[in-house]
Amino acid sequence: MAKDTPKWLKNCVIYEVFTRNFANAGTFNDVYNDLERIKALGVDIVWLMPFYPVGKVGRKGTHGSPYSIKNYEEISLEYGNKDFFKKLIDKAHSIDLKIMIDIVFNHTSMDSYLIEKHPEWFLKDEKGNFTRKVSEWNDVYDLDFNNKELWEYLISVLEMWVELGVDGFRCDVASLIPLDFWRRAKEYISQKKELIWLAESLDLNFLNSLRNRGFEVSCDAELYDVFDLTYDYDGYEYLHSFFRGEKGLDYFLNQIYLQKTMLPNNSVKMRFLENHDNPRISFLLNGKNKIKNWTMFYSLLPGATLVYAGQELMLDKLPSLFDKDPIKWNKGDYEFLNYFKKVIKLSKEIKSQCDLFSARELAKGIIELKWKGESSEYLAILNLEDRFGEIPVDFTLYASDLLTNEIVKIEKIFKIRKLPLIFKLK
Template identity: 30%
Template sequence: MISARLAPALHPFNQLLIAASLLLAAACASPEGIVDTGATAGRAGAFAEKAKDMTIYEVNIRQHTPEGTFKAFQQHLPRLKELGADILWIMPVQPIGELDRKGSLGSYYSIKDYTSTNPEFGSLQDFKELVQQAHALGMYVILDWVPNHTAWDHAWMQQRPDYYMTDSAAAVVGKNLGVAADYYKTRGSGKLVYESNWDDIALLNLYQPATRQAMIEAMRFWITEADIDGFRADHAGHEIPLFFWEEAAAALNPLKELFWLAEWDEPRMHLVFHASYDWGLLHLTERVARGRATADDLHEHIRKDLAAYGQGAYRLNMITNHDENSWSGTIRERYGEGADAFAVFSFTAYGMPMLYSGQEAGLNKRLRFFDKDTISWEDPTKYGRFYGRLNQLKAENQALWSGPHGGMPEKLEDGNPEVFSFRRSKGGNTVIGIFNLSANAQRIQISEAGLAGSLTDTFSGSAYQLDQLELAPWQYLLFVQNE
């Protein structure tokens, strides 16, 4: 969902969520409704192995082409395959609510019907054909899933009002999470708006067994009917109990190998999900770009993140997405002259990389979120080649693979807090990265065994001595060694 709804890692009541969940469960759900999912129900392990060297590509169907349709986007699949995109995360494809719609076209995340397609994008058959062609090219498709709210004109509002949160249930949440009274806002029949500033959506009650079952069946539809390969879960931990995801995984993983990506930043999500958002790293890189934090702060973040999540979690490392682009600014607006350095960082230093529609063409505008705003694919700065090269480096170097399949990030002592220097090694493959993450020239000295002598930068082909190195502003170097 979008940044105005508050990034999970920064939410003021995030730390109290579990305690409130227990209270709300007692108020709103029957204990017998929670099934025993078993110790291994959550993970489709085979897909985690497959995804070890993959890049995720977020698809904004509305803005990707002038037509804004599945069929028009389908023409881009061969190009994306050549780029090195492996997993296509497609933003919600369902019909958008008309009641209290925002802008002329509405928010993707205000869903009117979970089991049909937005007619502006095309038919269900069109979507199936898109998935089929992606599969034929060796790519996978995961669908953006919005589990905790619907549009006000979703049929459930009339047919199953018990699926929704009531003001009395929200009072339990608000009291125990310290949420201000105006955070929730009632509208008709005592049902709730998700947040007071998002009046186009109504909050579902996933503590109710019937709501959870209906949601799981809707998810099942897209696997059995369209053969999708998994889900990106919108706001995956915000007022959504973890046992919902356990039940969903237990029901859906047996159907096929699925990939699960959580838009949330808590270790507990990895009881079910393969990948999660490293929101903290994204926003820290933005602060470094503005001179408000240093490269050493990035090392400290990665150290703490590994301690909290372990090596098995795939942590999404990105410099833009639909939230950041539309609400915070373009890559150049947020990273300035350091944009390319942070792009290389996101593919090499830590985690699983992600690209957003248009990023590979140097997207230079904030895409409107509720209206048509087509991406330009002219790519005058040749970013397609740049990101293609990064995808190739990721795939060809085992040290850069995700989770336990890649090398653990190791800080190289360079004697300069403005320079990020790392080494990752796995299976006889070593990658060394050196990034001047400042607007000033920097000097470093690295004198460690195995790093003496001349090393060749993979981008420029130039040779460098690490024991006495001068770096231009925002300069980055990447060295590959193989045994």
């Protein structure tokens, strides 16, 4: 955790927006008009995915990846312009929302204006051709951070967006960019404004494969020297092993313990069940009850909570990154939306009052979570595998479920519930 990380980030909610596919028009105006609804979900930060002009050479799909950027200093005309972007920022600030934007400094599009202007700033192979570290990202060329003039230019880009009013940066594949660059950028830019710095860290297999190929890649523990938050990809890997039936939940819970003990004290993870790179949780799991349990589970884990636009309505289709593919808001589940709002409200209250977290498996698929603070204590029981029946427990409880107000009594035997239970013990 960076030494100056604001404490409120440990229980914040981040809402991810891909403007192109947020609505039929796919402009900043769509986001502008929806800010009050987003705020009402319990959101603190709106993260806007890249809105810059996209390259044409090697383009994927009809519209191209938003992460294949032609010009870091401009806004694509399909979204709007800087004047309207400033209007969006000002409205967000007026209702106490912060705006975080995507920064993609590992690579540019293959026809970036920088290639013609500064070809020396790009990574080249042994034949002198422009290249990339990850072959699958075949619509981009990587920048070469051995050139310090590149550093100064990129820092000036950050400065420009801060002067326009943005509150933070989500730094794409931050692990692949030298930590000294991020350190220098933060030291300079933070003189102007307190900002949120989120690093897209890497899953463990990807990180290891890049290091084996000789590349300098930062792990999460190293990134916390600069960044306020990192991705939960080191945990997400174990989560998907569980979804694929390869590992039990105990492997995932152990990874949470390792994060707590092996990362810097008070490190803030950004927890997510889905994002623009990974399937919707409603696509992966069958049954609303199971999704409700997992939503509660992830919201109660230590750290910030990410919501990918549409997740709050249990949508199961992941919008395309490369084509026009608007979210079908009319297909959403509005009963789930009401539940979702309750979960977010409760989790934020709990994490703001408590610092000590623990988790254990009472029986296969049945998880107990505890949060403790100086004057507060909460307990949640979650059914993550949609089980039924009765299990023995080593505690007694007589309390009101905060979700339903039902009085629940547990003594030696717990009759498994389909929906989550959450109690305030003191």
